[in-house]
Amino acid sequence: MFELVKEQTMSQKILVSKKMKMLSLAGYLETLANKTGEDFSSLEAIANSMFSFMNGERHFQFRRLIAAPMSSKSMEGYHPIFRSIADETINRLKKASCPDLIADFADPIYVLSVEKILGLKVDDEVGFLEDVDTAATLVEPLLPLRQLKIVQNTLVRLYKWVSNQESSFAEGSVAAQVYSKYQGVISHQEMIVLLLTLVIAARTTSETIANIIIENSKLSPDKVALMTSPEWVEKNVDTLIRYCASTEYLTRVASEDQCICGRSIKKGEQLFIHVPSANRDPSYFDDTEYKNILSSAPCKHMSFGSGAHRCPGAEMSKVTIKTILPLLYQEIPTLSCCTDAIHYKKTTFALRISSVPAII
Numbered sequence: 001m002f003e004l005v006k007e008q009t010m011s012q013k014i015l016v017s018k019k020m021k022m023l024s025l026a027g028y029l030e031t032l033a034n035k036t037g038e039d040f041s042s043l044e045a046i047a048n049s050m051f052s053f054m055n056g057e058r059h060f061q062f063r064r065l066i067a068a069p070m071s072s073k074s075m076e077g078y079h080p081i082f083r084s085i086a087d088e089t090i091n092r093l094k095k096a097s098c099p100d101l102i103a104d105f106a107d108p109i110y111v112l113s114v115e116k117i118l119g120l121k122v123d124d125e126v127g128f129l130e131d132v133d134t135a136a137t138l139v140e141p142l143l144p145l146r147q148l149k150i151v152q153n154t155l156v157r158l159y160k161w162v163s164n165q166e167s168s169f170a171e172g173s174v175a176a177q178v179y180s181k182y183q184g185v186i187s188h189q190e191m192i193v194l195l196l197t198l199v200i201a202a203r204t205t206s207e208t209i210a211n212i213i214i215e216n217s218k219l220s221p222d223k224v225a226l227m228t229s230p231e232w233v234e235k236n237v238d239t240l241i242r243y244c245a246s247t248e249y250l251t252r253v254a255s256e257d258q259c260i261c262g263r264s265i266k267k268g269e270q271l272f273i274h275v276p277s278a279n280r281d282p283s284y285f286d287d288t289e290y291k292n293i294l295s296s297a298p299c300k301h302m303s304f305g306s307g308a309h310r311c312p313g314a315e316m317s318k319v320t321i322k323t324i325l326p327l328l329y330q331e332i333p334t335l336s337c338c339t340d341a342i343h344y345k346k347t348t349f350a351l352r353i354s355s356v357p358a359i360i
């Protein structure tokens with residue numbers, strides 16, 4: 001059993017420490033392949049190009065490439081598109097005969113964001129969502145061999161899906177911007193995997209929106225009414241994300257012996273941060289319960305991580321939430337969910353809901 005880091009200050013220090021590194025998945029796969037004789041070469045090649053597993057200068061090059069397309073200025077420029085995504089998905093939820101918050105609202109937000117903001121066309125919505133679910137399990141620890149094979153086949157399929165579209169990325173989209181600038185910075189394969197990484201990671205936003213709506217179902221109607229105010233949501237968006245982000249665990253490995261917050265850490269030791277606990281650490285935050293969200297002060301939360309790997313999609317997710325949430329509650333003020341009928345996906349690193357009936 002691993003010892004979990006649950007304190008905000010220690011989590012923050014681990015994530016900014018230059019002596020704490022991302023796990024090398026490609027190295028792990030190579031060892032596994034040598035031990036079992038299984039062929040993981042395709043998965044290894046993709047994992048090797050995923051910047052979320054990189055450290056140092058190579059990682060920094062990828063981050064520089066997406067800095068402008070993913071910036072707050074760029075995301076604010078997409079506001080009319082986020083608005084159209086909000087209108088379309090709210091309508092879909094209103095028209096559903098037995099509305100489900102995930103199938104009729106959260107998943108459509110994600111698919112439309114992939115198409116209109118990231119710039120990749122989704123033809124088979126159901127198959128695509130299943131593939132992203134499978135691909136996202138790549139970061140989970142100790143996946144059985146059989147599951148790793150499935151992840152490999154899925155990632156190869158998604159890789160082809162991105163690469164088949166490279167001459168037709170939506171105009172002005174994130175993909176089109178990255179595509180116009182990658183040459184001379186990263187290889188062609190790395191560019192495809194970079195876009196794929198953004199697509200897979202982007203799902204956290206719609207998962208977080210679903211979690212916010214579920215948590216709101218437990219609040220009194222006068223408190224829920226505040227969500228109709230764009231100004232209120234703008235001011236409190238980080239607190240909403242602090243309490244409701246779907247991220248559960250972050251992990252790092254020590255590259256040297258060190259001491260953080262009085263805890264000695266040995267070279268090679270792997271640490272797991274439990275994000276919901278760090279985000280409710282009573283020694284750091286004045287408010288630790290969602291029902292007190294109305295009086296919470298702006299905060300430095302761990303939902304987007306911190307340091308070199310801090311989420312590059314933070315601005316995209318905040319603009320999405322700020323645009324969609326007020327419109328949703330203006331259109332459906334009585335929205336709530338059957339919180340005793342929530343079904344979860346089988347994951348360990350994130351709290352992912354597969355379905356929950358919505359009451360509108």
Ligand code: HEM
Pocket residue numbers: 051052053063197198199201202203204205208241245246247250251302303304305306308309310311312313314316317
């Ligand atoms: C509320 C929504 C989101 C949350 C809570 C979230 C959370 C996080 C966290 C905690 C990390 C750091 C992981 C670590 O340090 O181990 C991360 C990294 C990342 N996120 Fe997000 N994310 C969100 C939305 C997005 C979106 C919309 C995108 C892209 C469109 C995205 C793309 C990424 C990528 C590519 C990384 C890896 C960055 C790196 O390793 O340098 N995320 N995210």
